Amino acid sequence: MASIREVAKLANVSPSTVSRVINGTANVDEEKKRRVLKAIDESGFTPNEVARSLFKKSSKTIGVIVPSITNPFFTEMSSAIEKTANEYGYRMTICNTSGNVEKEKNAISMLTSMNVDGIVITTSNQELKKILENCETPIVAIDRVISKNTAGGYIHCDNYEGGRIAAQHLIQNGCKSIVCVRGLESISSARERYQGYLDVCTEQGIREQSIRCDYSFTEGLTMTEKLLEEFPDVDGIIACNDMVAISIYKVLCRRGIRVPEDIQLVGYDNISLAHLMTPELTTVAQPIEKMGVKAVKMLIRKETKGYKEYIFSPELIIRETTK
Amino acid sequence: MASIREVAKLANVSPSTVSRVINGTANVDEEKKRRVLKAIDESGFTPNEVARSLFKKSSKTIGVIVPSITNPFFTEMSSAIEKTANEYGYRMTICNTSGNVEKEKNAISMLTSMNVDGIVITTSNQELKKILENCETPIVAIDRVISKNTAGGYIHCDNYEGGRIAAQHLIQNGCKSIVCVRGLESISSARERYQGYLDVCTEQGIREQSIRCDYSFTEGLTMTEKLLEEFPDVDGIIACNDMVAISIYKVLCRRGIRVPEDIQLVGYDNISLAHLMTPELTTVAQPIEKMGVKAVKMLIRKETKGYKEYIFSPELIIRETTK
DNA sequence: TTTCCTTTTGAAACCCGTTTCAAGATGTTT
DNA sequence: AAACATCTTGAAACGGGTTTCAAAAGGAAA
Numbered sequence: 284m285a286s287i288r289e290v291a292k293l294a295n296v297s298p299s300t301v302s303r304v305i306n307g308t309a310n311v312d313e314e315k316k317r318r319v320l321k322a323i324d325e326s327g328f329t330p331n332e333v334a335r336s337l338f339k340k341s342s343k344t345i346g347v348i349v350p351s352i353t354n355p356f357f358t359e360m361s362s363a364i365e366k367t368a369n370e371y372g373y374r375m376t377i378c379n380t381s382g383n384v385e386k387e388k389n390a391i392s393m394l395t396s397m398n399v400d401g402i403v404i405t406t407s408n409q410e411l412k413k414i415l416e417n418c419e420t421p422i423v424a425i426d427r428v429i430s431k432n433t434a435g436g437y438i439h440c441d442n443y444e445g446g447r448i449a450a451q452h453l454i455q456n457g458c459k460s461i462v463c464v465r466g467l468e469s470i471s472s473a474r475e476r477y478q479g480y481l482d483v484c485t486e487q488g489i490r491e492q493s494i495r496c497d498y499s500f501t502e503g504l505t506m507t508e509k510l511l512e513e514f515p516d517v518d519g520i521i522a523c524n525d526m527v528a529i530s531i532y533k534v535l536c537r538r539g540i541r542v543p544e545d546i547q548l549v550g551y552d553n554i555s556l557a558h559l560m561t562p563e564l565t566t567v568a569q570p571i572e573k574m575g576v577k578a579v580k581m582l583i584r585k586e587t588k589g590y591k592e593y594i595f596s597p598e599l600i601i602r603e604t605t606k
Numbered sequence: 607m608a609s610i611r612e613v614a615k616l617a618n619v620s621p622s623t624v625s626r627v628i629n630g631t632a633n634v635d636e637e638k639k640r641r642v643l644k645a646i647d648e649s650g651f652t653p654n655e656v657a658r659s660l661f662k663k664s665s666k667t668i669g670v671i672v673p674s675i676t677n678p679f680f681t682e683m684s685s686a687i688e689k690t691a692n693e694y695g696y697r698m699t700i701c702n703t704s705g706n707v708e709k710e711k712n713a714i715s716m717l718t719s720m721n722v723d724g725i726v727i728t729t730s731n732q733e734l735k736k737i738l739e740n741c742e743t744p745i746v747a748i749d750r751v752i753s754k755n756t757a758g759g760y761i762h763c764d765n766y767e768g769g770r771i772a773a774q775h776l777i778q779n780g781c782k783s784i785v786c787v788r789g790l791e792s793i794s795s796a797r798e799r800y801q802g803y804l805d806v807c808t809e810q811g812i813r814e815q816s817i818r819c820d821y822s823f824t825e826g827l828t829m830t831e832k833l834l835e836e837f838p839d840v841d842g843i844i845a846c847n848d849m850v851a852i853s854i855y856k857v858l859c860r861r862g863i864r865v866p867e868d869i870q871l872v873g874y875d876n877i878s879l880a881h882l883m884t885p886e887l888t889t890v891a892q893p894i895e896k897m898g899v900k901a902v903k904m905l906i907r908k909e910t911k912g913y914k915e916y917i918f919s920p921e922l923i924i925r926e927t928t929k
Numbered sequence: 930t931t932t933c934c935t936t937t938t939g940a941a942a943c944c945c946g947t948t949t950c951a952a953g954a955t956g957t958t959t
Numbered sequence: 960a961a962a963c964a965t966c967t968t969g970a971a972a973c974g975g976g977t978t979t980c981a982a983a984a985g986g987a988a989a
Contacts, residue, residue, distance in 0.1 A: 284718075284742065286975055297939040302977055312937070327740075332719040333665070334975035337656045338944050352688065353681045353878070362676050365702050374716060376699040379688050393697065395607075396655040417650070419607065500882055529882055536884045555676070559823050559852055560883065561859045610946055620969040625947055635967070657945035660974050 285326035293322035305330060336398045344374045345579060346394035348404040350382040354498065355554040356524065356571065357405065360425070363575030364403060371583050373400065384408045395420045401582030403575075404429075407469045421587040423578045428471045436587040438578050438595075440569040442472045445597035446479020449521045449549045449567050452599055454487055456547055456606045458519030462510055463493040464503075464531065466523035473523055476551065480521055492517070496527055503530030511538065518546055525550040525557045528564055532604065548604040562603035570595050608649035616645035628653060659721045667697045668902060669717035671727040673705040677821065678877040679847065679894065680728065683748070686898030687726060694906050696723065707731045718743045724905030726898075727752075730792045744910040746901045751794045759910040761901050761918075763892040765795045768920035769802020772844045772872045772890050775922055777810055779870055779929045781842030785833055786816040787826075787854065789846035796846055799874065803844055815840070819850055826853030834861065841869055848873040848880045851887055855927065871927040885926035893918050 287305075291298045296315050303309045304319040311319070322328075336342040345368045349357040365375040376399070378390035387406055391414060394402055401421045404411075412430045415422055423436035431437070446463075453461050463480045466473025477493065484491050492514050496506040503522075507530065510517065522528035528550030535542055542548050542562065550557055553568030577593055580586075610628075614621045619638050626632045627642040634642070645651075659665040668691045672680040688698040699722070701713035710729055714737060717725055724744045727734075735753045738745055746759030754760070769786075776784050786803045789796025800816065807814050815837050819829040826845075830853065833840065845851035851873030858865055865871050865885065873880055876891030897918060904910055 287977095288975075291939095298976075299939060299978080300937090303938090306977085308977085310937070315938090329715050329719050331660075331721075331975055332716065333656055333660045333721050334944090335977080336944095337654075337660050337946095337975080338977050340944080342656070353678070353685050355676070355678075358676045358681050362702065365675065374699075374701070376697075378697070379685065392652050393655065396652050398654075398656050500878075533882060533884045555823075556879070559856060561856045609944090614969095621946075622948080622969060623967090626968090629947085631947085633967070638968090654945055657974090658947080660945080660976095661947050663974080 284331070285328040287328070287330070290319065290322045290326055290328050293326060294318040340398055341400050342374075342398040343372060344376055344397065344399045345582060346390070346397070346399040346402045347375055347377045348380060348387060348390045348394070348402060348406065349377065350380055350405060351498075352377060352379045354526065355556055356426075356526075356552050359554060359571045360575045363572040364579050367576045367579040371579070373579075373583070380406070382407070384410055387411060388414065391415075391418065401579075401587075403578045403582070407467075407471065421582050421585055423581050423587055425574060425578050426472055431592075432590045434587070434590060436578070436581045436591045436593065438574050438581070438593045439472065440574065440595040440597050442475035442597070443479040443482075445551065445567045445569070446476035446481075446521075447483050448479075448597060448599045449476075449551070450480040450483035452549060452565075452601070452605060453519035453521065453547055454483070454489065456519070456543075458547055459489070460514060460516045461489065461492065461519040461521065462514050462517045463491075463521045464496045464506060464510065464523055464527060465493050467495065467497055476523070496523060498524055498527065500526050500530040503527035504534060507531045507534035520546060520548050522548065522550050525552045525554045525564060525566055528566070528604075529556070529560060532560075532564075543603070543605050547606060549599075550604075553600055557600070558602070565602045565605040566600050568598045568600045570598075607654070608651040610651070610653070613642065613645045613649055613651050616649060617641040663721055664723050665697075665721040666695060667699055667720065667722045668905060669713070669720070669722040669725045670698055670700045671703060671710060671713045671717070671725060671729065672700065673703055673728060674821075675700060675702045677849065678879055679849075679875050682877060682894045683898045686895040687902050690899045690902040694902070696902075696906070703729070705730070707733055710734060711737065714738075714741065724902075724910075726901045726905070730790075730794065744905050744908055746904050746910055748897060748901050749795055754915075755913045757910070757913060759901070759904045759914045759916065761897050761904070761916045762795065763897065763918040763920050765798035765920070766802040766805075768874065768890045768892070769799035769804075769844075770806050771802075771920060771922045772799075772874070773803040773806035775872060775888075775924070775928060776842035776844065776870055777806065777812065779842070779866075781870055782812070783837065783839045784812065784815065784842040784844065785837050785840045786814075786844045787819045787829060787833065787846050787850060788816050790818065790820055799846070819846060821847050821850065823849050823853040826850035827857060830854045830857035834863075843869060843871050845871065845873045848875045848877045848887060848889055851889065851927075852879065852883060855883075855885075855887075866926070866928050870929060872922075873927075876923055880923070881925070888925045888928040889923050891921045891923045893921075 287298045287301050291301045303311050368375045380386040405426045407427050416434050425438045465477040494510050550564045550566035553566045557564040557566045610621045610624050614624045626634050691698045703709040728749045730750050739757050748761045788800040817833050873887045873889035876889045880887040880889045
């Protein structure tokens with residue numbers, strides 16, 4: 284691979300001049316510029332990004348740390364991040380952690396030592412609080428809060444309101460026995476959604492019924508079985524996310540339970556699959572793309588000094604799994 | 607951020623010694639080693655990966671270039687790649703190209719100038735042939751071939767056989783009017799699958815019927831409408847992938863057409879959603895994970911000198927959308 | 930023609946971890 | 960005690976762009 288010094292030799296100028304031609308950082312004599320461009324072309328030179336970022340302390344990269352790269356919520360978010368990053372001349376690199384603290388720590392130190400210009404992270408581990416506070420790289424937490432007022436940004440959608448919306452919708456639709464398939468207690472967004480559901484229940488004098496479930500569809504499957512056993516009179520289910528809603532639907536269907544006639548079902552997130560599945564899934568939409576876009580903008584504009592919170596509003600999308 | 611020279615000063619040794627302690631590349635006096643470790647701990651030093659990879663010409667990273675990061679086939683593949691890469695002490699960075707040649711070229715030059723240790727690419731653009739041939743970084747094409755015998759590896763699943771399997775299954779199940787929703791002509795894997803379908807049709811004296819469709823579910827939706835208009839007597843559909851199969855199912859369902867009673871449907875890929883959807887999707891499985899794992903192994907073991915082809919076998923997974 | 934200002938240019942330092950090389954230290958053999 | 964082998968260690972060079980700084984060159988004003 285040709286280096287800038289070889290190009291310089293070919294064009295009979297100094298490396299500095301070549302650098303100036305490449306980056307347009309200073310005026311260069313037209314004749315020399317032509318020679319340099321010719322030399323670059325002939326040698327097939329491409330500037331070495333590593334050397335560049337070593338000096339610049341910037342790699343024009345946004346790092347994304349997520350608990351799963353197969354979960355559509357995160358891929359749709361990452362997709363938006365990547366697209367936006369590209370628009371601003373940045374790349375994206377994804378790290379998958381499976382929610383594992385060690386992997387998260389690794390990912391952070393890896394990304395910072397790669398000179399990424401910003402990190403978007405979705406995590407629930409309180410342990411990371413100190414690390415993130417001492418991290419010089421701009422960081423925004425997305426979807427899940429690590430700790431309010433920790434340095435960095437926090438982008439989320441009003442989960443409490445989302446939980447309320449879902450519960451209210453089912454009650455309005457005549458449900459008397461609503462079960463909330465709540466996410467893990469450790470996940471802030473899941474706790475908030477549950478709280479929204481709970482408050483509506485107490486306000487309306489409806490019994491609280493819930494069951495815990497992580498965000499995977501395998502667990503969605505087994506938890507639905509358990510749910511039906513524990514709450515045989517259930518007529519409305521709020522799922523912790525759309526993937527789980529899909530698996531709940533599968534089990535109900537298998538059991539011959541009709542949706543929405545016997546049980547009404549509402550998901551959460553509005554991933555594109557919610558619209559694509561049959562029947563189409565009623566769900567509480569989060570503006571997934573907008574959240575990703577906002578995260579990138581905050582990072583690039585360096586709006587993460589101190590603590591910056593940005594809250595989006597959820598929206599109920601009524602489709603076919605509720606009346 | 608502390609540098610190795612600061613650590614050296616703190617520990618009262620030379621930077622070389624610090625480097626040797628970090629990497630265990632040479633014996634270091636126990637007492638000095640202790641001082642160095644103490645200094646590292648106190649200063650919170652982490653080696654700068656950029657400087658490291660500048661010298662080493664390796665970033666311990668595998669680059670992945672895919673046409674979409676929301677398509678489950680690619681995310682499941684990337685997930686396997688990431689997991690395997692991690693096991694070998696490598697990271698993964700994903701580039702999304704939307705099938706755009708310019709973005710693909712950019713991604714390649716970006717990744718090589720980042721000193722990635724290997725590239726996994728899924729592309730159909732013949733234009734890249736020369737670039738890939740001249741690329742010093744090990745490359746493996748996955749799923750789609752760029753050109754046989756081009757330098758690098760090529761990992762795929764026998765698509766011709768997959769097309770045959772799907773067609774044979776439908777014929778055995780009594781289908782008389784089978785429509786192949788074939789993928790884009792530009793995509794080698796799609797061409798091969800179609801060829802498999804076609805050959806079975808001629809062998810069995812069945813009429814060839816097909817319609818083109820890209821791998822997005824939006825097009826899947828509109829193409830199904832067109833399909834039903836053009837082939838009103840259709841009783842079997844082979845989809846170019848599972849996502850399209852899901853959208854085909856949606857349209858059929860909407861029209862009141864029963865699956866599998868009126869029309870039998872077989873997908874392709876066996877993404878995890880195929881199992882999760884209701885009804886469960888009969889599909890031709892590709893060993894997505896194994897393909898990803900193999901790609902990483904080939905790259906890390908530097909088995910890509912010359913041309914290395916590795917073919918997996920497809921497998922019919924009979925579920926609920928066929929009789 | 931001299932002086933001053935502006936522009937262009939290359940040498941060298943810089944970013945920071947790694948490695949080579951040779952010197953210094955320690956130990957062993959004869 | 961001399962000669963030799965082995966280990967430990969730091970100085971310096973390296974990788975490849977970028978930037979600073981000062982010199983050189985060109986142009987304009989006096």
